[in-house]
Amino acid sequence: MVDKLTRLPSLDDAAVVRRTGDTVGSYRVVATAGVFEPGFRGGGPIRSLRFILDTLPGHLDVTLVTRDRDLGSSAPYPGLSGRLLRRDERSAVFYLDPWAPRHWARLIRHVRARPVDLLYVNSIWSLFSVVAILAAALRLVRVGAVLVAPRGELSPGALAIRSAKKRLFLAVWAPLLRRLGVRWQACSWLEEQQIRATMPWAQVMVNGNESPIPAHPAPPARPHDGPLRLVFVGRISPMKNLATALEAVAGTTRPVEFDIFGPAEDPHYWARCQRVIAAMPSHARVRYLGELPAADVMPTFGRYDAFLFPTLGENFGHVILESLASGCPVICSDNTPFSELIADTGGTVVRPATADGLSRVLDLLADRSPEERAEAKATAGQRYRRWRQHRREPNVLEHARQFCR
Structure with a gap:
């Protein structure tokens, strides 16, 4: 939700650390996702990430890097493009236009201000994921570990769509991921099987805690006539x-x-x-x-x-x-x-x-x-x-x- 975000007046990294109360001892995560709030066209992954960020323990410090517009939209979110916005004391979101060099400069300055304990990428195919993993592989960013959440992209149904292009990409990309020692997140035992079918060497963490417990009961169901x-x-x-x-x-x-x-x-x-x-x-x-x-x-x-x-x-x-x-x-x-x-x-x-x-x-x-x-x-x-x-x-x-x- 937009009202969850409070804009930071400066992208100076020292100012960001002072303002948020981050400490050197906190576990620092940089996450990437192709789309996030206030967008909604990306469906479930948006809601997964929101719940993850809303329930962070106090010792985690997370910056989510996402595109500055909704899925399939040509217009950026009003007032968000190129900005780092605070959600709360533990998480912030950077809204990036991939074609704006100034945005990359600001983002790189922020990310490199302190070592990154974990790089958490959502999607295999996303430009954000590819760039982030390449930056880690080339040691442009100091990263302790890489965790990939494929978000269903390795299911048989997903791989069957544009299958030739995906298989070719994986033939090149999978060996690099293995060499980097990336870990994988599956949201269910079913997705764990799908990941291992494509990446038999994968070390997979299964965690599906990505939805809130409803605060209220379902609305009363009233009988209705008709179809x-x-x-x-x-x-x-x-x-x-x-x-x-x-x-x-x-x-x-x-x-x-x-x-x-x-x-x-x-x-x-x-x-x-x-x-x-x-x-x-x-x-x-x-x-x-x-x-x-x-x-x-x-x-x-x-x-x-x-x-x-x-x-x-x-x-x-x-x-x-x-x-x-x-x-x-x-x-x-x-x-x-x-x-x-x-x-x-x-x-x-x-x-x-x-x-x-x-x-x-x-x-x-x-x-x-x-x-x-x-x-x-x-x-x-x-x-x-x-x-x-x-x-x-x-x-x-x-x-x-x-x-x-």
Whole structure:
């Protein structure tokens, strides 16, 4: 959130250290991410990083380097470009325009002011990750350890998209990462397996403590008459598999309403989806309702009977947890780390997640009475909270401090 940030009047590093109360003994982390708040188009990784920074122990000092604009946007955030902004006493964010030499000069001066204990890069392919790791490899920055969080980029579904380019890049990049002795963060046992399938030599830290415990119960579920209300929230890209969700809705035999929220990240893929929408049968109403700011995600989920999400792969799946926390059961593929949780909270994991298989599940849901749908929503919210209360892991960067020794 923008109001979480307090602008520093100067990028003089001595002034920054004095102002924030940092000490030489603190564990210093420089993190990189292609997009962060106030952006929201990047989805779950933004919310993961926010939670990590919000729950830092007092002895950690973190600077997050990110782009000065949202994913796919040509306009920088007003007043943030090239600035180092304080979130609190333990973390700050530097908003970088990669094409502005002055920004790089300011950033380098800040980063090199003191040794970096840990370089934490989010993504393998991101320009920020590549530049940061090369800087460490060339000893342009003093770095004690490097931790890479691929954020689902090594899942089979992700690697299948533009696969030739990715395989070529990994053929060159993986040996350098191995030589540097980088460590890896997986958000789940599923992602750990995916990392090891590509990097058999990898040392992997598994930590999925990247979502807050909901402060309030899910909104009360009230029975409603009328068609089954379905929602899709996510980036419109091949990985999220919206086209299959639309084909499933088209294959139902009962009245269905399906609302879609998310940025059209891939224009060609969105054109394919629009063709399916144009051929939708009369009993299925489909609406595209645009992008959804992070603050509106959970209230939006609360208005629907189910979240239809046949994703090709999620390393974590924030949006699944947000749906459950809002009392919205999930209809999903088996390509996430939360299959057991989805089933336990009243949703359905469809194996394989074909359009026909999903259509059959949707018809069964549509046949439920209004009272049964409301009961399913209440169950989802209650069981999710019970699960989350028993999920205890340390802050990711505190875990990394121990793991990367």
